[in-house]
Amino acid sequence: MPIARRATASDERVAIDTIVLAFAADPVARWCWPNAHQYLASMGSFTRAMGGAAFRHERAYCTDDHSGAALWLPPEVHPDGEALDAIFEKTVDAPLRGDLYTVFKQMGGHHPEGPHWYLPLIGVDPARQGRGVGDLLMTLALQECDRDHLPAYLESTNPRNISLYRRHGFEALGTIQVGSSPPMVPMLRAAR
Numbered sequence: 590m591p592i593a594r595r596a597t598a599s600d601e602r603v604a605i606d607t608i609v610l611a612f613a614a615d616p617v618a619r620w621c622w623p624n625a626h627q628y629l630a631s632m633g634s635f636t637r638a639m640g641g642a643a644f645r646h647e648r649a650y651c652t653d654d655h656s657g658a659a660l661w662l663p664p665e666v667h668p669d670g671e672a673l674d675a676i677f678e679k680t681v682d683a684p685l686r687g688d689l690y691t692v693f694k695q696m697g698g699h700h701p702e703g704p705h706w707y708l709p710l711i712g713v714d715p716a717r718q719g720r721g722v723g724d725l726l727m728t729l730a731l732q733e734c735d736r737d738h739l740p741a742y743l744e745s746t747n748p749r750n751i752s753l754y755r756r757h758g759f760e761a762l763g764t765i766q767v768g769s770s771p772p773m774v775p776m777l778r779a780a781r
Contacts, residue, residue: 591652593725601644604651604658605636611657611712616771617746621681621689631680636660638672639709648706648733650726657722659711661730664704664739688768695765699775700742706734708743723750727757731778741778746771754778 596604609632612618622628640660643649648661662668673693681689700707708730713722734741743759745751751761751774759776766772 591654593729596649596651607658608712638669656717657713659726662707691767706741735781740780745774
């Protein structure tokens, strides 16, 4: 079994690659970039814009074998909105963009008020899924949330992952679905 640990700067590229690989069949990611070339050309930049701040704030986690990675944003740290806008304008087909922007607006509306931890991205290499790697990553980061006595928030973009999040105390807040987008489930774990 791999060991989960805090990622270092030298882990950043490999951790992002792991997330890109993990999301290759994700319903929401592939709605944004349905063609393999679009996806591969865009997902790495998207990952950096959504969760890259986790590395700067020392809240990125990975396993020692790089089979999994999780990018957590601590309170008052947010995704890079300007970079996301630029990525969407450049890479997402125009007919989807309006729905995508509405999805992101609804995502923002579900974040808890006040300080909280946000998990924009967690992924496990598909060849290693189902072996407890996601549990290891969640456990490590949630220990820090609990030390801070803060809630944690995420959006599940894949229904297969909801059971993992529920095992770790997350509760569904509803469903986000706009136009042709696949459903996304915002989830909150109360402070402990």
